[in-house]
Amino acid sequence: MLPLYHFILFLSVLQCSSGLFPTPSAQVTFGRRTPRLFGREATAATSPDVTETIRRESIEQYEEILADGAFSNMRKNGTMIFLEDLEKTSDYIHDNFDAILFDCDGVLYRGADPIPDASASLKALIRKGKNILFVTNNAGASRMQLRDKLANILDCEDLTEKQMVSSGYSAAKYLERALEDRGVPMDRANVHVIGSAGLCDELRSFRCRVTGGPSRDGPPPSMSREELADYSFAEEERRGKVDAVVVGLDTAFDYRKLCVAVVLLQRHPGCLLVATNEDAYDLVGSDARHLPGNGALVRAIEHASQRDAINVGKPSRILAELLSDRYGLDPSRTLFVGDRLDTDIKFGKDGGMKSALVLTGCTTVEKLIEVGMGTEEEPLPHIILPHMGLMGK
Amino acid sequence: MLPLYHFILFLSVLQCSSGLFPTPSAQVTFGRRTPRLFGREATAATSPDVTETIRRESIEQYEEILADGAFSNMRKNGTMIFLEDLEKTSDYIHDNFDAILFDCDGVLYRGADPIPDASASLKALIRKGKNILFVTNNAGASRMQLRDKLANILDCEDLTEKQMVSSGYSAAKYLERALEDRGVPMDRANVHVIGSAGLCDELRSFRCRVTGGPSRDGPPPSMSREELADYSFAEEERRGKVDAVVVGLDTAFDYRKLCVAVVLLQRHPGCLLVATNEDAYDLVGSDARHLPGNGALVRAIEHASQRDAINVGKPSRILAELLSDRYGLDPSRTLFVGDRLDTDIKFGKDGGMKSALVLTGCTTVEKLIEVGMGTEEEPLPHIILPHMGLMGK
Secondary structure, eight states, X not given: OOOOOOSOXXXXXXXXXXXXXXOGGGGSOOOOOSOOSTTOOOSSSOOHHHHHHHHHHHHHHHHHXXXXXXXXXXXXXXXXXXXXXXXXXXXXXXXXXXXXEEOOBTTTEETTEEOTTHHHHHHHHHHTTOEEEEEXXXXXXXXXXXXXXXXXXXXXXXXXXXXXXXXXXXXXXXXXXXXXXXXXXXXXXXXXXXXXXXXXHHHHTTTOEEEETTSSSSXXXXXXXXXXXXXXXXXXXXXXXXXXXXXXXXXXXXXXXXXXXXXXXXHOXXXXXXXXXXXXXXXXXXXXXXXXXXXXXXXXXXXXXXXOOEEOSTTOHHHXXXXXHHHOOOGGGEEEEESOIIIIIHHHHHTTOXXXXXXXSSOXXXXXXXXXXXXXXXXXXXXXXXXXXXXXX | OOOOOOSOBOOOHHHHHTTOSOOGXXXXXXXXXXXXXXXXXXXXXXXXXXXXXXXXXXXXXXXXXXXXXXXXXXXXXXXXXXXXOHHXXXXXXXXXXXXXXXXXXXXXXXXXXXOTTHHHHHHHHHHTTOEEEEEESOOSSOHHHHHHHHHHHTTOTTOOGGGEEEHHHHHXXXXXXXXXXXXXXXXXXXXXXXXXXXXXXXXXTTTOEEEETXXXXXXXXXXXXXXXXXXXXXXXXXXXXXXXXXXXXXXTOBHHHHHHHHHHHHHOTTOEEEESOOOOEEEETTTTEEEEOHHHHHHHHHHHHTOOOEEOSTTOHHHHHHHHHHHOOOGGGEEEEEXXXXXXXXXXXXXXXXXXXXSSSSOOHHHHHHHTTOOSSSOOOSEEESOGGGSOO
8 A cells, every 4th residue: 555645735836946845756656657547437336445446546646746757847837736634735725715616527526436525525615605616518417417416426415506517508608698699589599409318408498499419309310321311401490590509428429410410500501519518538437448528529510510619618718708707706716626637727727717636537647747847738737636535624 | 594615715824814715704694603413312313304404503513603703713723624515625635644533423423323424435535545543532332342333333344443442442552551561461450440341341352350340340239338438349359459440431420439449549559540531521412411521530539539540532642652653653644533622633733643623523613712713722623624524535
């Protein structure tokens, strides 16, 4: 078993330059270098084993950062690295932030398994009166479904629908505003969806008419290219126009759905093309395999339609503006907590917030070493934590 | 009915600047501006109606070019525009070219309908001893299947398999060379295919082992995300490694196939990713709808795997080198005949050949007007013909 660090390191540029903290790389055992079990889909309910595995792995990731010199890169960048000290970490969070925004998968849970102490930490932050929001690129669930899922996994009934900010909700809010500007109120809008029932429900809650999704509307489940060349689009165009095509991750995505979306975009030149996110992949399974994310579907539609989609998920400004308009956050007192550099951390930084990376999700040590001082697309976070269970006590 | 022009216009820069030829735009009636019936899938066997429709439409396209000023753009570019004079056009082709390379769909036929006089024209070129090749981005058929299809549609039994250069063949030839360089002879190579049975057959004719395609190998036809997180890849990895993923248009493409390709690319970092082409869409159906091309599938795989595919179809240099190595063409005496600016015409120009655009396929008058003097990605052709039926007599 590898040692735990029971102290907190403040490694901002000033503090590091003071020379108070020795580089701890010599103290640690070098761990495994292969990608790990992050984002795994759980097949059973939470167990102590899973919790212990998550905790051990996040600590091992730390060991590797420290041993590999990535640590000194981050230090130069001003990134603070918090280790396993609940009291100091939670005090720092409490003192510096009024609002804390959480990404969900890989931060609060993995599959159906909560992150160690996530529930206790969250309840402590609520108790302290922090403004807590959940900001996810997953458009698969409506806000109410997401609330119920979080309440269940985190054993926390205090959560409200208003705290849920999914990219499906962002898509609906964006359409409401953009179509209004074109003189189309939502209750007269016609929206075609590639995505889940939850995304359709979210859009329908804004009173627009929805075709596509997993519903019985639209074309039959299997069509040849010849049938697609003749398909009438009567259902999709029942109101005479299609105002938007919205794309969320759809595991039933196929060539037929691609065709329908592309031909609708061709036939309705004013039609908006909205991506709930452009994520390339998720790490799932015990071998951290890359299962394609919504971005892959979006790229297919963009290429065939020769259009650029409007991204309303992280790291887009559209979502940042929605948060700022609706929740009145002070970015300088807001912390965005996530597990991906290219969506969560970029989103936090672009929005003028502080950002915290947890090591229980997509970002591996290899990735941190690879990005070095960070890039425009993959910036380094302000803070790194092994897991969110340290944030509140 | 619109008039036919029974003369030939040589509109090279020199000839035009001599002022010998009056601009004929005043002579023509302005036709329809909406996209037309190009690339339509035929539902019945060839009929005089279809032939007449194709002829009329290609002439109407001419009228519009001339009327719209696109004509003068092309003239400035040195493009020659041939009208409805069989004798002069075929003499020009005969005198200037030893090898003539044809794209297939939209040039020789549309769906199952041959282009007017394509058969007679082709037979005349063969009779004159021209080196004729058929170069298609369609990887759906093996070379033998393509030969049989062309022989049947064009009523020309003289065609040989060697004259067929499909992008599936190009993929196989590319893999043979690239894998040999890595010490993997084709008879020990393991290739995973997204694409048709014809593409699989073409690859198997090079003796490699093929998984995927429409075969019974690989995963069951429908899998949930959870099943995809656990899928073993035992069939794909039976030999312990996967050397290449080859992507051809697959109308049974779905999220499951996307996942399998992406995870194989992740698990086999040395695995090549090969695109038979990157075409965005084809125009099909009576409303010239955009049905997505193979490029859409390629973009999805590229984004999810964070890799760039190697394109072996038009307009790639890999295909140009294959033609040059295998057929010993003299580019200055070679004409590439096609219906797309971004694949056929670009390919011809990049390969140092002369290029001819026919107006029986994808390229509409609107497109020609839009590109103006042409771009790097969509260059203007050296020659424009209403249809290939004028090329040989």
